[in-house]
Amino acid sequence: xxxxxxxxxxxxxxxxATPQAHAETQQAHPHAEKWSFSGPFGTYDRxxxxxxxxxxxxxxxxCHSLRHLSYRNLGEEGGPFAAYRVFNEETGQHETTLGLxxxxxxxxxxxxxxxxxAAIAAAVMIPDIDRDTGEATERAGRPSDxxxxxxxxxxxxxxxxxxxxxxxxxxxxxxRHDGANYVHSLLxxxxxxxxxxxxxxxxxxxxxxxxxxxAMPPPLASADMVTYSDGTAATPEQMARDVTHFLAWxxxxxxxxxxxxxLQSMAFLLVLTFLVxxxxxxxxxxxxx
Amino acid sequence: MAGxxxxxxxxxxxxxxxxxxxxxxxxxxSFVAYPTPRNLNYWWTxxxxxxxxxxxxxxxxxxxxxxxxPSIHDAFASVQRIRRDxxxxxxxxxxxxxxxxxxxxxxxxxxxRGLYYGSYKAPREVLWIxxxxxxxxxxxxxxxxxxxxWGQMSFWAATVITNLLGAVPVVGxxxxxxxxxxxxxxxxxxxxxxxxxxxxxxxxxxxxxxxxWALHEAGQNNPAGVDPKEKGDTVPFTPHATMKxxxxxxxxxxxxxxxxxxxxxxxxxxxxxxxxxxxxxxxHIVPEWYLLPFYAILRAIDFNVGPIDSKLGGVILxxxxxxxxxxxxxxDTSRVRSMRYRPIAQQFFLIFVVVCIALGWCGAQQPAAPxxxxxxxxxxxxxxxxxxxxxxxxxxxxxxxxxxxxxxxxQEMRQAxxxxxxVNRTSPTQATLTGVSGGTEQRAxxxxxxxxxxxxxxxxxxxxxxAASVPFVEVDRKEPFVFTVTRFSQILTxxxxxxxxxxxxxxxxxxTASRVPDTIAKSIRGGAH
Numbered sequence: 001x002x003x004x005x006x007x008x009x010x011x012x013x014x015x016x017a018t019p020q021a022h023a024e025t026q027q028a029h030p031h032a033e034k035w036s037f038s039g040p041f042g043t044y045d046r047x048x049x050x051x052x053x054x055x056x057x058x059x060x061x062x063c064h065s066l067r068h069l070s071y072r073n074l075g076e077e078g079g080p081f082a083a084y085r086v087f088n089e090e091t092g093q094h095e096t097t098l099g100l101x102x103x104x105x106x107x108x109x110x111x112x113x114x115x116x117x118a119a120i121a122a123a124v125m126i127p128d129i130d131r132d133t134g135e136a137t138e139r140a141g142r143p144s145d146x147x148x149x150x151x152x153x154x155x156x157x158x159x160x161x162x163x164x165x166x167x168x169x170x171x172x173x174x175x176r177h178d179g180a181n182y183v184h185s186l187l188x189x190x191x192x193x194x195x196x197x198x199x200x201x202x203x204x205x206x207x208x209x210x211x212x213x214x215a216m217p218p219p220l221a222s223a224d225m226v227t228y229s230d231g232t233a234a235t236p237e238q239m240a241r242d243v244t245h246f247l248a249w250x251x252x253x254x255x256x257x258x259x260x261x262x263l264q265s266m267a268f269l270l271v272l273t274f275l276v277x278x279x280x281x282x283x284x285x286x287x288x289x
Numbered sequence: 290m291a292g293x294x295x296x297x298x299x300x301x302x303x304x305x306x307x308x309x310x311x312x313x314x315x316x317x318x319s320f321v322a323y324p325t326p327r328n329l330n331y332w333w334t335x336x337x338x339x340x341x342x343x344x345x346x347x348x349x350x351x352x353x354x355x356x357x358x359p360s361i362h363d364a365f366a367s368v369q370r371i372r373r374d375x376x377x378x379x380x381x382x383x384x385x386x387x388x389x390x391x392x393x394x395x396x397x398x399x400x401x402r403g404l405y406y407g408s409y410k411a412p413r414e415v416l417w418i419x420x421x422x423x424x425x426x427x428x429x430x431x432x433x434x435x436x437x438x439w440g441q442m443s444f445w446a447a448t449v450i451t452n453l454l455g456a457v458p459v460v461g462x463x464x465x466x467x468x469x470x471x472x473x474x475x476x477x478x479x480x481x482x483x484x485x486x487x488x489x490x491x492x493x494x495x496x497x498x499x500x501x502w503a504l505h506e507a508g509q510n511n512p513a514g515v516d517p518k519e520k521g522d523t524v525p526f527t528p529h530a531t532m533k534x535x536x537x538x539x540x541x542x543x544x545x546x547x548x549x550x551x552x553x554x555x556x557x558x559x560x561x562x563x564x565x566x567x568x569x570x571x572x573h574i575v576p577e578w579y580l581l582p583f584y585a586i587l588r589a590i591d592f593n594v595g596p597i598d599s600k601l602g603g604v605i606l607x608x609x610x611x612x613x614x615x616x617x618x619x620x621d622t623s624r625v626r627s628m629r630y631r632p633i634a635q636q637f638f639l640i641f642v643v644v645c646i647a648l649g650w651c652g653a654q655q656p657a658a659p660x661x662x663x664x665x666x667x668x669x670x671x672x673x674x675x676x677x678x679x680x681x682x683x684x685x686x687x688x689x690x691x692x693x694x695x696x697x698x699x700q701e702m703r704q705a706x707x708x709x710x711x712v713n714r715t716s717p718t719q720a721t722l723t724g725v726s727g728g729t730e731q732r733a734x735x736x737x738x739x740x741x742x743x744x745x746x747x748x749x750x751x752x753x754x755x756a757a758s759v760p761f762v763e764v765d766r767k768e769p770f771v772f773t774v775t776r777f778s779q780i781l782t783x784x785x786x787x788x789x790x791x792x793x794x795x796x797x798x799x800x801t802a803s804r805v806p807d808t809i810a811k812s813i814r815g816g817a818h
Contacts, residue, residue: 040551067366068369068370068373069373073373167563168564170369171369171562174554174559174562175559175560175562175563176559177559179559196749210572253373254372254373254379257379258379258380258383258549258550258553259551261380261550262546262549262551263550265546265550266543266546266547266550269539269543269546270543272539273536273539273540273543276532276535276536276539277536279532280532280533280535280536283528283529283532284529284532284533287524287529288327288813289329289813
């Protein structure tokens with residue numbers, strides 16, 4: 001067997017030798033979607049991230065944690081619930097708005113004053129220790145809390161999901177190849193298995209999942225599992241798009257900041273390259289080399 | 290080579306300092322007045338790029354170490370915290386991660402430059418060896434650093450490499466257990482990896498100082514490979530080399546920035562964003578791109594040679610691939626330094642570069658994957674439909690003539706009218722023979738694009754026949770020759786070593802070099818100054 005050369009690395013090697021891809025369960029490449037955040041100038045679609053957060057909270061959060069994020073992250077610069085103090089020229093008043101619209105100038109509302117984030121956090125009950133008795137208790141969430149995990153530990157998570165562990169979604173779009181397309185394809189990729197494929201009990205066929213059989217039931221099977229406040233129709237496709245958008249933001253919340261600093265840095269470096277080139281040529285002028 | 294110092298203290302203070310600690314004199318002689326061959330091309334600017342990379346890695350690394358938590362429970366989360374909450378952490382962490390790749394990109398260009406222009410030849414052997422030491426330290430540092438985020442690739446790369454060290458005879462297991470701090474990759478491993486990852490870069494700085502010292506003693510090589518003979522052959526380091534180095538460094542920063550700002554994860558593996566899990570092995574364990582050629586050499590050895598098993602053989606060759614660089618100055622017998630004047634060596638060098646890149650490609654593939662398309666895997670099936678089957682148990686006298694005995698019994702059954710006989714060996718000396726007769730013999734050929742697909746096809750065909758009317762099917766598998774990644778790696782590995790151990794020693798004795806110019810000035814188009 002080919003794998004002999006590393007035979008002692010038993011664990012690593014078992015996989016080289018094990019047939020991975022059977023013709024009938026070959027993993028499909030994620031379907032390439034258009035995302036507003038791709039490309040060197042791409043940014044997140046704030047409304048879509050907000051809608052996606054609602055889908056996560058209503059649907060995904062029942063099984064999937066988001067443990068590297070805190071509620072306060074939602075209201076930070078670039079987050080879906082970043083609030084700004086904006087001067088309203090019609091009323092002559094300063095008012096708090098969600099995000100900045102139409103080129104308005106505004107000052108970011110400090111996280112402790114952000115009413116949206118406070119409301120989101122307060123709606124969640126967080127496990128804690130009672131300060132007087134030391135007993136386990138629950139209290140309303142605060143913006144500084146981490147996103148509440150649905151299960152107290154991985155064993156409980158497996159027990160509740162037929163042995164499968166729902167992965168944490170904090171960096172899910174970075175943790176999969178072609179992450180955003182993968183998540184979107186997976187969410188919309190459930191179907192009946194092709195003819196001749198043996199059904200795996202307790203699992204669902206999804207051609208975008210490695211091996212073809214996933215333990216997660218179709219999470220966005222019907223329309224209107226959430227009600228969007230902006231009037232967008234909550235079709236399964238729309239919800240999948242939105243939640244993918246939200247998870248892309250959650251995986252890489254500083255992406256917009258990075259790209260905008262990148263533009264400035266690259267522009268600066270290009271000018272510097274030109275100037276240094278001139279200086280270099282000037283120094284070497286008259287020296288044959 | 291540097292000649293007498295030309296430093297002139299300009300002020301009272303510098304005169305005072307010069308007689309107490311001539312550090313400004315050292316700096317002046319090393320980086321200002323230092324004579325630089327004036328025919329250096331852009332390939333000579335990567336020393337400066339590498340210095341920049343080293344400083345960037347150390348500075349960003351020190352900041353990251355302030356926020357990183359070397360514990361298996363916190364490491365992954367602390368990296369996330371750096372990227373999300375630490376001020377500018379979202380920039381510093383990708384700079385450090387991408388910086389490792391940039392460092393290796395620059396060092397490979399630097400090393401290939403040295404190879405092509407014979408920068409390892411006298412009087413620069415020690416300079417070259419110090420460079421090899423730096424490279425070895427870089428590999429170790431990068432490997433240790435890759436394990437710190439404690440993602441899946443971190444964990445499994447650490448597992449694979451530490452296990453490899455266990456293959457070394459006598460001391461291997463001791464070294465492995467000492468590195469791991471136990472019998473598996475765990476918290477003690479992560480702690481010592483972090484400690485060593487912080488230590489090694491400063492050792493690199495120390496060796497870099499020696500490297501630069503040796504460089505200034507022997508003087509820089511140059512594309513012509515001839516020593517500077519007169520003052521007109523050189524220019525002062527500052528501003529000539531400084532400005533040229535600065536120019537290339539800024540261009541290099543553009544590439545660096547392109548990755549940091551726009552593709553920070555393009556050079557990494559998605560699996561490293563999955564927290565380490567000792568119970569789940571990734572389907573495909575790969576190192577970072579810059580170590581892939583060595584990984585390919587390691588995996589190329591899939592056979593045992595005498596007492597050396599395939600694993601140890603792979604380890605020997607992998608380390609040998611770096612070790613051979615250390616003795617290169619004494620392997621290359623040519624008296625001509627620069628390959629610019631060695632037309633045949635040039636060709637072999639070009640092949641060598643392609644081989645190294647191809648090895649990198651192999652390192653990223655599954656070992657059994659075919660490199661070029663191959664014919665389908667086929668199997669001939671024979672079975673008898675609607676016959677009656679008879680079973681017979683045969684016991685052989687000894688294990689040695691068991692096979693012959695079973696075959697003779699099967700032959701007997703065939704002569705007695707069995708159309709097809711199945712030999713099922715139940716113990717070393719016993720077999721159950723099933724013969725079918727009185728039915729109609731059927732044949733079929735199935736095929737699949739690989740062995741797995743073929744087996745699936747055979748299984749399907751067997752299932753469709755039904756066990757009731759067909760007791761068994763005789764399968765004759767015909768595997769085509771598949772040119773796998775492992776085979777390809779073996780050829781490439783052979784060339785890698787042949788280049789150093791065969792081509793360079795022999796070619797230097799046989800080849801006729803083209804005319805080497807007497808002076809640097811003559812090597813420059815346009816002749817004299």
